[in-house]
Amino acid sequence: MSEQETVVNITVNGQPVEAQPGEWVIAAAERAGVYIPHFCYHPRMNSVGMCRMCIVDIDTGRGPALQPSCMVAVTEGMVVDTTSDQTRKAQDGVLEFLLLNHPLDCPVCDKGGECPLQDQTMAYGPGESRFVEEKRHFEKPIPVNDLVYLDRERCILCDRCTRFADEVAGDPLITFQDRGDQTQVNTFPDLPFSSYFSGNTVQICPVGALTAVPYRFKARPWDLTEVESTYPNPMGDRVVVQASRDQVLRYQGVDSDAVNWGWLTDKDRFSFEAAASDLRLQTPLLRGTPLGRPDPGGSELVETTWRQALSQAADAIKGAIACNGPQSVAVLGGARLTNEDQYVWARLAKGVIGTDNVDAQLDDGLPADAVLGLPRATINRACTPGGTVILLAPDPKEEQGTLYLRLRHAVVNDGVQLIEITPRSTGLSHLAAHRLHHRPGEAAAVATALVGGDIDPGPDGDIGGAPAADVAAAATALADRADQPITVILGRPSLAESADFTLDAAAELARFANLLNAGGRPGIAFLPALHRGNVLGALDMGLAPGLLPGRTTLADGGSALAESWGSVPSAPGQDARGILKAAAEGRIDVLILLGADPLGDYPNAEQAEEALNRVGTIIASDLFLNPSAARAHIVFPAAGFAERRGTHTNLEGRITSQRQIITPPGTARADWAIATELARQLGADFGFGSPEDVWEEIARVAPSHRNLSSQAIEAADDGVVVADSSIEFAPPDAPTSAPHIDAYSLRLVSARRMYDRGTLVQHAGSLAGLAPTAVLSVNPYDFDRVGVEPGTDVQVISHVGEMDMPVVADPGVPRGTAAFGYNYPDLDVRDLVDPEAAVTDLRIQTR
């Protein structure tokens, strides 16, 4: 397209403005620096033109006429006047109308000081009210759910929250009710606005009608200081962190075009409560007696100094190296740290200690080569209008909330076709063009048929449990759109089956990608959907066995890095599973846990227990004394989000900055500093005095990040996407096959839910109660076969364990499958799963 066609020339208040075709007048004016007041317009939602605040004189050749600038698209030659007498009078009139029934309680309103209505009133509003009648009354604030209150008297009926619930979140549980000047926003009686995204309504409410329980009355906007930052979740959601008196009080989403469009999940938004928890670690701890005296064999953890803690840790490591070699030291975790933290720990482990027994994932993700070795997509690529998304991952609504919102928008509004290859329905299923719900462990069969064009149904007329006809239809649909971008969201759909099944399926798609991508088409790219906050950064920084910083392997990049680091391990080490196995067998002397909790989080609870029992010295760096850290011998209190600077890498490989706004509690320190200090105690001087120093080294030694300066990251609005990688995806040599299932059993699917027993959720007072209680979900048609009644308590038996729980009917679970959440606070699915087996089959019986 030529320049001519991509620009629409309009005039705003006498100034020529170049607008984009299809752009609303209000947006074009704003880009040109002319602010048009508005309440209902929100750039991320459909315009409704209801509040009428944005009416301005627009002349399209037939003379100026008052029109809502939020719903009139620019046309060539259009003349806009936002200052004409007619515009002023109309806007003043609307403002007066809005204020008629709006309480004048700004001094006690949470929104006071950051309220567009208040601002407008100050700027233009009439001095004295001409309204002498009685204002509208509603019962005082009502909860619309556990997190959000609604004060209907303050509501100006802009439709933002209700539109958000419907259009963006897909949870239309708050609606307009009644009519005319009695119109109000409300829920259905006793049916709360249960949405993972409800906090966004508070952020976009233009007045103080919606308030967040965790923030209510905590601070006034003018007391807050703020920084822009990146929330440490896999999406790297852009946020503003607001604090007052050295305490974080609020996160607000930032409208980043590339990432979260301003949205946040409630889980992330309200997690600031956890950061301020009284249970945060404040000082280093060592083993000691109940009287507080240090004693390596002591039953308690007692407070100590950093010097003591660091030197004991160094001694333990030195001892281990001396006795059993560097491989007797292992590092687990680190996926929630900043890139800088991760880099320094990686250098400490691999360059100083000399161990490659390092893994940031706890056997619940995907191997590094599957993440770094496949062509990487961006979120925007996945959302390209007309493209295709193949979901081979857990439910994004549960795990990557804002990715769910982006995908939902793309499917609903931009014609993206979604093909699900998942073991059960997801939050997107009702929007999916093709739902290929397979039996656990059989994703690869579906993937093969989908891209191979070879539909060969099994004896039951299905492929891996998905109806063959559905697979065929999806294959046709995929082929029909093969000239548009195809994006695979790749993750571990179920923790109750071997990761190899997913890798086999990914391998099929990758083969197809090679074919397609060769044809000069946009082809296939992958978007890894892994669970922990900065797991992509961890892999980039080398926190995985066989890996070095900069997406290179020990084999390929070892010699180059050895020059900077002095040395690197000579052979690849063990992953989490290997490390814990070795530990359980007594081959690990020092285990360093970086915000990791194998006891709570590792799929094989028994092995984690044995491992922690056998390890000589456990060193934990953490925010909280989680169950594993409580077993440590040395505990370092770490600084958390907003308490330190650094960078973050999201699932696209996008690097953005995290900024500090408060000081860490007590003497807690950033992990990069802890690792630097520990290295010094081990005789290595890294010379790092700041995270910028660390980044400078990363940009020097990490091939994929080479020459990427901190300044460049700071300067870019949406950060910088790192795409290079020299890693190659190495799928399993031979496909794994799922064993036959007998007629009385159900095959288990287990994935995480948004609210679980995770540390952050459980330490955020407002969120802790939202975690659901455990239930086993079974397809309604399977009850007869297995002989139990829906809604009853049943006994669930696998060949490694059994437990009692309620069973419920859920049509989203395919027949022959049973679904159970991974991380319920009350019941632990790990007691049923055999981590060595490829799949887990269950029997259910009435108690």
Added chain:
Amino acid sequence: MARLNANNLTVAQDILSRYPVPRSALIPLLHLAQEQDGYVAEDAMAHIAELVGVTPAEVMGTCSFYEMLKREPVGDYMVNICNGISCHLLGSSELIHHAEATLGVRPGGTTDDGKITLEAVECIAACTEAPCLQINYRYRNQVTTEDFDQLVEDLRDGTAGVAPHGQLAKVRQHIGDDRRAGVSPPDGQGEPAWMARNPSDNGDGS
């Protein structure tokens, strides 16, 4: 009160079959619920939400917009006195005052015996017959205060011949299966066949 009963569920399915998009049946189904219970119960709204595939909150949003749909029980007879401009000019205010005095309730109120709910309503399209009123949406024209008293008596006696609140038309639309043109979803349809006709065709098929 209740979800739709088995009988009404069948009626509901028939109603749903006439719309290309289920949600369009929302208001007819709310009327059906009101016919069943005399008002639209919350359970009925939740049931209808299931039937048309929306949330109960969305049903509430629609239901609460429309004046005829009552979300609380009302009297057996809604007496709606028109207060539109034409009736106003011919004495509707006096008629309303008279009704208030006779029934002992204000507009919106229900008599103690639960029989009559009085409402003052906007124009009911009988302007040349002013002042007029409706009992359960059946007209009474040029109503004098004497007529009104007689009406109240008849309603209390049960001799007014008016069906209980909730029922509107006594005849339902019925389409025999062989007579349906058939409803299809709004997407993926082509030009209807008859548009290809030209004048020389004899289209009446006889």
Added chain:
Amino acid sequence: MSAPAPQDLRIITSRFDVEDGHTLAGYERTGGYAGLRRAMEMAPADVHGEVRTASLLGRGGAGFPAGVKWGFCPPGVWPRYLVVNGDESEPGTYKDRLLMERDPHQLIEGCLIACYALGLSQCFLYVRGEMAHAQERLAAALNEAYEAGYVGANVLGAEDFSVDITLHWGAGAYIVGEETALIESLEGDRGMPRLKPPYFPASIGLYGKPTIVNNVETLANLPWIVSNGGEAFAAMGAENSTGTRVFAVSGHVATPGVFEVPFGTTTFRDIIFDPLYAGGMRPGRTLKTFIPGGASAPWFFEEHLDLPLEKTTVDQAGSMLGSGAIVVMDDTTDVVKACHNVVRFFARESCGKCTPCREGTSWLEKILSRILAGQGRSQDLDLLMDVCDNISPGINWPPRQTTICPLGPSAVSPIASALERFRSEFEAYLPATAVAVTTSAGAVS
């Protein structure tokens, strides 16, 4: 004065006096469904052509030519729908209900003709919720018509022409008469108007598809037009207001009633004063003012009586024929109360979507209530006008609006009309001190 319309000039109310005119038997006996048969012998485009030639103006209020509106359906976009606007709720309006109750088959036939002409694949007959009898008559008529093969699969046995008519009714909301709100309502939503553009549902309407929304009376004319030809229709009435039209004359007249008269040639004086029609004022009374076209229309006075009931003329005189509702007020009328009555209507019926209407109309109503209660302030009359101006800038006709739809500005009409003409009656309601302030502030009165 032109001659009163002879009986044979009644086109669409011709069966009002036929006892069984609402039944299929009565309808067929009196020539029913001949128009449909005739239409089906023609090419669809030619049927559309006849309607164009007839220059049939929409009878729902806006008076837009039906044939032209039909032409706005974008070519090649299917399906297209027909929605019949039977929501008749504008105060003073009373004709569609009679057409539905007394001659339901005529409307059904009109729908079929429209569907045939434009390729509309389904028709929704949206009847006002409060009209139980009309719903009943239409349901019965539809059942007969389906049974007899006029509606449904293979209309009149034709292989290629099938169309369903779905009877649907509302649940009490005046705004649903506005065509985009009607569509929202038909989609199961709150009946709130959609924003323009698109200006006509003909391009994007029900389910986002091209949709023709026509008034009951508009469609009821089609059987006659197709049977007798568009030219015959255009020959009746005036050049830009063809055919006949049904007017309801209510209020302070001797014989209120619903009258079908030649469109465009009959005058207000004819229809209000002629003994064949409303028969003039009640004994001993004189005309004070009248609303020429439903509650939304600015009021007319004595000097407007000789205007013909013709669209352009009435528009130019600063009001509208609207929905064919003439409400007559004599010298006994308390205009403040009458004005309040109409404003209250719009305040109660505002859908609440846009701010100026939601807040403005109810504010106007509150001010008027206060004035009526003797609590008026001297500044209230100017305030009323200024609030009106904020809803409808300039307070002109046709109205400009800060609102989404014309409902809000409709509340301005009665205030502007009454205050301009009868300001002293408003002032009389103000407490004595309040009036004194007004006069001392320099008002000439």
